[in-house]
Amino acid sequence: MTTGSPTPASALAALGRPVLAALASVGRVTLFTASVLGHLVRPPFYLRELGHAVLQIGWFSLPVVGLTAIFTGGALALQIYAGGSRFNAEAVVPSIVAIGMARELGPVLGGLMVAARVASSIAAEIGTMKVTEQIDALVTLSTNPLKYLAVPRILAATLTMPVLVAVCDAIGIMGGWLVGITRLDFNSATYLKNTMDFLQPWDIGSGMVKGAVFGFIVALMGCYHGMNSARGAQGVGAATKAAVVSASVLILAANYILTEVFFTS
Amino acid sequence: MISLTAVHKAFGANRVLCGVDLTIPKASSMVIIGGSGTGKSVLLKCVLGLVSPDSGTITLDGQDVTKTDRDAFLARFGMLFQGAALFDSLRVWENVAFRLLRGPKALPKHAARDAAIEKLRRVGLKPETADLFPAELSGGMQKRVGLARAIAAEPEIIFFDEPTTGLDPIMAGVINDLIREIVVEMGVTAMTITHDMSSVRAIADHVAMLHDGVIQWTGPVKEMDATPDPYVQQFIHGRATGPIASVR
Numbered sequence: 166m167t168t169g170s171p172t173p174a175s176a177l178a179a180l181g182r183p184v185l186a187a188l189a190s191v192g193r194v195t196l197f198t199a200s201v202l203g204h205l206v207r208p209p210f211y212l213r214e215l216g217h218a219v220l221q222i223g224w225f226s227l228p229v230v231g232l233t234a235i236f237t238g239g240a241l242a243l244q245i246y247a248g249g250s251r252f253n254a255e256a257v258v259p260s261i262v263a264i265g266m267a268r269e270l271g272p273v274l275g276g277l278m279v280a281a282r283v284a285s286s287i288a289a290e291i292g293t294m295k296v297t298e299q300i301d302a303l304v305t306l307s308t309n310p311l312k313y314l315a316v317p318r319i320l321a322a323t324l325t326m327p328v329l330v331a332v333c334d335a336i337g338i339m340g341g342w343l344v345g346i347t348r349l350d351f352n353s354a355t356y357l358k359n360t361m362d363f364l365q366p367w368d369i370g371s372g373m374v375k376g377a378v379f380g381f382i383v384a385l386m387g388c389y390h391g392m393n394s395a396r397g398a399q400g401v402g403a404a405t406k407a408a409v410v411s412a413s414v415l416i417l418a419a420n421y422i423l424t425e426v427f428f429t430s
Numbered sequence: 431m432i433s434l435t436a437v438h439k440a441f442g443a444n445r446v447l448c449g450v451d452l453t454i455p456k457a458s459s460m461v462i463i464g465g466s467g468t469g470k471s472v473l474l475k476c477v478l479g480l481v482s483p484d485s486g487t488i489t490l491d492g493q494d495v496t497k498t499d500r501d502a503f504l505a506r507f508g509m510l511f512q513g514a515a516l517f518d519s520l521r522v523w524e525n526v527a528f529r530l531l532r533g534p535k536a537l538p539k540h541a542a543r544d545a546a547i548e549k550l551r552r553v554g555l556k557p558e559t560a561d562l563f564p565a566e567l568s569g570g571m572q573k574r575v576g577l578a579r580a581i582a583a584e585p586e587i588i589f590f591d592e593p594t595t596g597l598d599p600i601m602a603g604v605i606n607d608l609i610r611e612i613v614v615e616m617g618v619t620a621m622t623i624t625h626d627m628s629s630v631r632a633i634a635d636h637v638a639m640l641h642d643g644v645i646q647w648t649g650p651v652k653e654m655d656a657t658p659d660p661y662v663q664q665f666i667h668g669r670a671t672g673p674i675a676s677v678r
Binding site: 209294297298299301302304305306307308 | 475478479480501504505507508509511512513515516517518528529532533579
């Protein structure tokens with residue numbers, strides 16, 4: 166007679182299944198990444214598709230990234246002022262806003278906003294192409310789908326994200342400056358001087374390097390989940406959700422690792 | 431000549447192809463019939479290399495298709511997909527000229543556009559269609575554009591996947607006639623999968639019936655109606671009773 170109570174073996178099996186599935190996913194993503202990197206350096210190169218992707222991913226992300234940055238910079242100035250006033254250190258607002266935007270908030274928030282906008286659209290577009298047999302059609306037309314669809318998007322995101330991060334930094338610092346002079350009684354020239362004095366080139370450079378990594382992650386996840394989309398509208402929806410979630414989590418994880426590498430001795 | 435020998439394919443526990451043997455003579459039109467879900471599309475995709483068979487061999491002019499140069503192999507093929515599979519982001523002429531604009535023998539843009547417009551004319555579409563996007567076309571027009579794309583690079587072999595699905599009977603007749611004209615005119619080897627009997631009679635030189643993962647019957651189209659094979663008879667007359675279970 167079976168009791169129905171779980172045995173140690175069945176409990177281990179229940180634990181092992183998701184672990185094995187996760188490891189298999191990591192393996193598939195790794196193989197996909199290796200394949201993309203291989204195609205990045207081998208012709209043919211689809212320059213027209215690259216130009217189109219630069220426009221879609223870089224240029225059209227500017228409004229959302231800019232809006233995110235200006236509000237974040239403003240809120241950051243208010244928070245640092247409120248915190249700094251406890252120690253009579255209100256004067257640090259310009260430098261902390263600048264360093265905070267350049268090192269962390271610019272790349273991370275920019276990356277997350279681009280993940281929401283771009284990873285979802287890439288996954289939905291490629292996923293729809295898969296379920297409507299457009300990917301099969303590419304193959305029959307002697308065109309490698311990875312090279313034609315994934316490589317231009319991944320390259321475009323990697324190249325344009327550092328520029329978006331730089332724009333995000335500048336607008337975020339402007340947001341802090343605007344709040345500083347209108348709400349916190351800072352002198353405009355002093356605020357800007359403090360910003361420039363304390364901000365170092367590596368603060369901006371490290372954020373742009375992070376941006377390139379985040380751009381790669383965003384487009385990679387969009388392409389991977391789109392290419393592996395299941396059939397039907399539900400499959401495309403699931404691929405889109407998975408692309409945004411995985412890109413966001415990987416951005417935050419990569420940000421921690423890069424911060425460790427760049428800023429701890 | 432395309433030859434399939436003992437081709438097997440399963441997706442998990444679902445055995446779709448269970449030893450398919452089939453020969454498609456050069457410059458002839460073979461139509462594969464069978465109910466929905468019997469593996470017709472899988473069979474076609476196995477030949478094209480879009481799906482890898484689990485076992486068996488597929489040869490083209492005596493050469494194993496898995497061991498030939500992939501680009502050279504695919505350059506010999508044209509394919510009309512069930513839903514046309516046009517690229518949404520490209521204009522109609524760019525869809526038709528897709529292969530002509532790429533690869534080592536790529537044509538200049540204006541020459542590719544001219545060639546695309548010529549192919550569009552061949553399938554009965556006006557030159558003004560060339561600058562539209564696929565979403566601006568009706569289903570029948572999309573099928574014609576798909577057909578123009580399939581013949582654009584003058585292939586030796588053309589595959590048609592359910593060419594009349596979703597079309598009204600008149601448009602289906604137009605597409606069938608176009609396919610037959612093009613196959614005869616270009617002297618290509620054609621493989622069509624369909625369950626539309628009017629397509630079969632319009633397009634086929636030879637017919638093969640796929641059921642339960644194997645070819646149940648194959649022969650010239652003129653022998654199809656007279657064959658005593660119960661599977662073929664049930665299918666072509668659309669009977670609910672017979673060896674083919676009506677609920678699959």
